[in-house]
Amino acid sequence: MTEPAQLTLGVLWAGLTLYALFGGADFGAGLWDLLSGGSTAGLPRRRLIEHAIGSVWEANHVWLIFVIVVLWTGFPGVFAAVMSTLYIPLTLVALGVIARGAAFAFRKVGERLWERRLFGAVFALSSLFTPFFLGTVAGAIASGRVPPGLAAGDLVGSWLNPTGLLGGVLAVGVCAYLAAAYLCDDARRAGEAGLAAEFRTRALVTGVAMGVVALGGIGVLRADAPALFAGLTGRALPLVVVSALAGTAALALLWLRRFASARAASALAVTAVLWGWAVAQYPLMLPPSLGYQEAAATPAVLTATLVSVAVGAVLLVPSLVWLYYLQQRR
Amino acid sequence: MALSLGWHIVLACMGVGMPALLLIAEWRAVRRGDPDCRRLIERWARTTGVLFAVGAVSGTILSFELGLLWPGMMGLYGEVIGLPFALEGFAFFIEAIFIGIYLYTGGLLSPALRAWTLVPVAVAGVASAFFVVTANAWMNQPRGFTLDGGRITQVDPWAAMFNPATPPQTVHMILAAFMVAGFATASVYAVAMLRGRRDRYHRLGFAIPFTVAAIVTPFQILVGDLAARFLAHYQPVKLAAMEGLYRTGPDAPLTIGGFATGEGLRYGLEIPGALSILVGESTDTVVRGLSEVPPADRPPVTVVHLAFDLMVGIGFFLLALSAWFALAWWRRRDLPRSRWFPRLAALSGLAAAVAVEAGWVVTEVGRQPWIVYGVMRTADAVNPAPGLWAGFLIVSAVYVVLTVVTVYVLRRLAGGERPLAPQEPEPEPGQVPS
Ligand code: HDD
Ligand code: HEM
Ligand code: HEM
Numbered sequence A: 001m002t003e004p005a006q007l008t009l010g011v012l013w014a015g016l017t018l019y020a021l022f023g024g025a026d027f028g029a030g031l032w033d034l035l036s037g038g039s040t041a042g043l044p045r046r047r048l049i050e051h052a053i054g055s056v057w058e059a060n061h062v063w064l065i066f067v068i069v070v071l072w073t074g075f076p077g078v079f080a081a082v083m084s085t086l087y088i089p090l091t092l093v094a095l096g097v098i099a100r101g102a103a104f105a106f107r108k109v110g111e112r113l114w115e116r117r118l119f120g121a122v123f124a125l126s127s128l129f130t131p132f133f134l135g136t137v138a139g140a141i142a143s144g145r146v147p148p149g150l151a152a153g154d155l156v157g158s159w160l161n162p163t164g165l166l167g168g169v170l171a172v173g174v175c176a177y178l179a180a181a182y183l184c185d186d187a188r189r190a191g192e193a194g195l196a197a198e199f200r201t202r203a204l205v206t207g208v209a210m211g212v213v214a215l216g217g218i219g220v221l222r223a224d225a226p227a228l229f230a231g232l233t234g235r236a237l238p239l240v241v242v243s244a245l246a247g248t249a250a251l252a253l254l255w256l257r258r259f260a261s262a263r264a265a266s267a268l269a270v271t272a273v274l275w276g277w278a279v280a281q282y283p284l285m286l287p288p289s290l291g292y293q294e295a296a297a298t299p300a301v302l303t304a305t306l307v308s309v310a311v312g313a314v315l316l317v318p319s320l321v322w323l324y325y326l327q328q329r330r
Numbered sequence B: 001m002a003l004s005l006g007w008h009i010v011l012a013c014m015g016v017g018m019p020a021l022l023l024i025a026e027w028r029a030v031r032r033g034d035p036d037c038r039r040l041i042e043r044w045a046r047t048t049g050v051l052f053a054v055g056a057v058s059g060t061i062l063s064f065e066l067g068l069l070w071p072g073m074m075g076l077y078g079e080v081i082g083l084p085f086a087l088e089g090f091a092f093f094i095e096a097i098f099i100g101i102y103l104y105t106g107g108l109l110s111p112a113l114r115a116w117t118l119v120p121v122a123v124a125g126v127a128s129a130f131f132v133v134t135a136n137a138w139m140n141q142p143r144g145f146t147l148d149g150g151r152i153t154q155v156d157p158w159a160a161m162f163n164p165a166t167p168p169q170t171v172h173m174i175l176a177a178f179m180v181a182g183f184a185t186a187s188v189y190a191v192a193m194l195r196g197r198r199d200r201y202h203r204l205g206f207a208i209p210f211t212v213a214a215i216v217t218p219f220q221i222l223v224g225d226l227a228a229r230f231l232a233h234y235q236p237v238k239l240a241a242m243e244g245l246y247r248t249g250p251d252a253p254l255t256i257g258g259f260a261t262g263e264g265l266r267y268g269l270e271i272p273g274a275l276s277i278l279v280g281e282s283t284d285t286v287v288r289g290l291s292e293v294p295p296a297d298r299p300p301v302t303v304v305h306l307a308f309d310l311m312v313g314i315g316f317f318l319l320a321l322s323a324w325f326a327l328a329w330w331r332r333r334d335l336p337r338s339r340w341f342p343r344l345a346a347l348s349g350l351a352a353a354v355a356v357e358a359g360w361v362v363t364e365v366g367r368q369p370w371i372v373y374g375v376m377r378t379a380d381a382v383n384p385a386p387g388l389w390a391g392f393l394i395v396s397a398v399y400v401v402l403t404v405v406t407v408y409v410l411r412r413l414a415g416g417e418r419p420l421a422p423q424e425p426e427p428e429p430g431q432v433p434s
Helices: A004-034 A043-053 A057-074 A076-085 A087-109 A113-142 A162-189 A193-224 A226-233 A237-255 A259-281 A299-329 B002-032 B035-069 B071-104 B111-116 B118-140 B157-161 B166-194 B200-234 B236-243 B274-280 B301-332 B340-365 B388-414
Strands: A284-286 B145-148 B151-155 B254-256 B259-261 B264-266 B269-271 B370-372
Touching: A004 A043, A004 A057, A004 A113, A004 A162, A004 A259, A004 A299, A043 A162, A043 A193, A057 A076, A057 A087, A057 A299, A057 B035, A057 B071, A076 A087, A076 A113, A076 A284, A076 B035, A076 B071, A087 A113, A087 B035, A087 B388, A113 A162, A113 A259, A162 A193, A162 A237, A162 A259, A193 A226, A193 A237, A193 A259, A226 A237, A226 A259, A237 A259, A299 B071, A299 B151, A299 B157, B002 B035, B002 B111, B002 B118, B002 B166, B002 B200, B002 B340, B002 B388, B035 B071, B035 B200, B035 B388, B071 B118, B071 B151, B071 B157, B071 B370, B111 B118, B118 B157, B118 B166, B118 B370, B166 B200, B166 B340, B200 B236, B200 B274, B200 B301, B200 B340, B236 B301, B236 B340, B301 B340
Parallel strands: none
Antiparallel strands: B145 B151, B254 B269, B259 B264
């Protein structure tokens, strides 16, 4: 029997997954923008990137807001604890979000080369450090370093530690990989075979690199976050295996230039990792001791939120489908 | 927080109002095939694209800041005011999705269908303003929860959302947004007219937004009056601070200007009995003064009082300007001839934005020392973590930079024809260049 708190947790996690899959790829696209080369040589790449994310990044970005809002409504104590203990990385994330969105919009209307270069650089650099700090936040929570209460945890040590850094690096890598894999498909559909080949190489390289980091990460977790390690190798093992298989399959599909299927396989790999993390620490929200049931808001609030989400989804899903459909045809 | 909100609120006003202005222009352009209107639309659409992006990121910062700065309040009351924010999230989704469709993939749709995609944007903009202001109204009139030994035991999120402060505050805010967007857009064309560009394109660019704002203004003043009477019943201390009234009693005077000095207001212009009449239509109406609460429970009187006077003054200034415009239009189907009209109209956008800021100072500073009226003091809500001020300084610096760059980019957008950057291709025909 699922109760409202559990459903809300599921909704929260689904929102986070969608943010990782869509918003994450937008961050990754910004990273590739950074590595696109000089302003003349890099122009075709930057144009492809701008074309791919221009119309959708704002909608994708709303998933972050959705996650924050559902967290504070459904689990207010968790929100307060995370925000107050991890205020340093989260302030940096906030700054990165401002810099990135504003610079991307400004670059679009910038007229002079120096303007476009400056805004482009800000956009691309903030695409690097925003996911990094988000990753450290995930690492801090997962390794049980955020206790309930206001600023009860270590303000620096909670996120600046092996698991936090691993989270940061993985987040950046996953964003870069997802973006490269999606961009192959976008480039091919735009008839840009050369660009598709380039992004294929990038996706393969980052994909393999992420595999290596993830393998090394197992060692890190074992030493630094034993409870998470036990969860991932115990109850969550099936999901971890699915993720590894899907990741390998995605790389093989990229190799074979089956870009559309590679996109789906990559998304599956990332989804499986995220849900693996959730399953590994379930029913805890703030390990080692705060469970989701204790942290949950009163049932009336949860029910009202779930009803709103259900009604909202009826409006949202067709609209999103239309947006992505038009974007693909553009 | 107040800084970020003050910043966001101006962009949010544009986000609420611009889609409606665009919709009116689209309707004209589609119905009459008006080429000047088309050009206006292209300009406004590009500007909206920039403002929307900056509005979206500044709003995101707010949702972070609510937690970063006020974890004490959010940890306890987050669930009580969560529902409107969750609903607002859906409004944002709808807004962001359809603005993306309108701005960037509109070329794939028929012109009429493309114009229709603005309808959800406009509706969702108003809805998001409504939802977020219900949360603020709750801070003024907290309802819908039971507090038991420092823990929330029972919550009725709908009662919290539809509290007594919700009707006056939400309506006042939504009308304010239309005023800001209308006057601000018209200001741009007023400036162009002062520089001698009085062709049809510029006159149309002035007339559409100014008409919308001029229609809204009288209603805004009526709603403001309602809001003040509401305060007389529900938050008398705030009203007393707004009016600088210390003594409780009938025959309460209305004071304009002046400074608070401990037990009275100095150097203000007094209109005897006027406040009693405004509150209860008779000089016998008893209005409660600041002396009813101990000094520790009073907000900073001078700030609240002057901010209120500023808002009301601007309201009447804009009303006069709107009436002038209406008169000229009614008599001659044209803008007023006087050189002073475009000069004053050029200031109207800034004035409306200042009125919004002043209004929020009244609401927020007038509620001090409470963060949740009568329930939680501001001092108890703050994040106790050390070093937060450093983050505050950084955020402030970022806002300064962001303001400068946004103004710079918008000025470039408003000015003359657009040269293409050396590395940019020609825009595709039939589509707003993205
Ligand atoms: C274009 C903007 C604008 C204009 C011309 C006015 N206002 Fe206003 N006012 C606002 C924009 C605003 C606002 C920024 O939107 C506020 C802040 C909080 C709110 O709900 O609305 C506000 C708040 C606010 C409040 C406090 C509400 C509360 O705390 O519950 C009162 C009593 C008034 N206003 C009254 C007036 C009166 C009598 C006006 C007559 C001229 C007036 N306002 C013009
Ligand atoms: C949306 C437009 C808003 C604006 C422009 C605004 C502006 C302001 C201003 C000017 C102050 C006074 C600062 C002072 O006393 O020195 C203030 C105080 C405050 N506001 Fe708002 N406010 C807004 C809405 C909200 C909302 C929706 C919330 C929370 C849900 C909020 C939370 C607070 C808090 C906690 C304070 C007291 C802290 C302080 O004194 O700085 N405000 N706000
Ligand atoms: C505590 C106060 C507030 C919070 C936490 C907040 C939060 C947000 C967030 C997260 C966004 C970004 C959404 C997106 O990506 O599209 C946003 C944008 C927006 N907000 Fe706010 N907001 C606040 C105050 C207000 C107020 C008072 C209004 C009322 C006019 C408002 C109206 C809007 C609108 C219309 C947008 C859409 C973006 C745009 O059009 O520029 N917000 N807000």
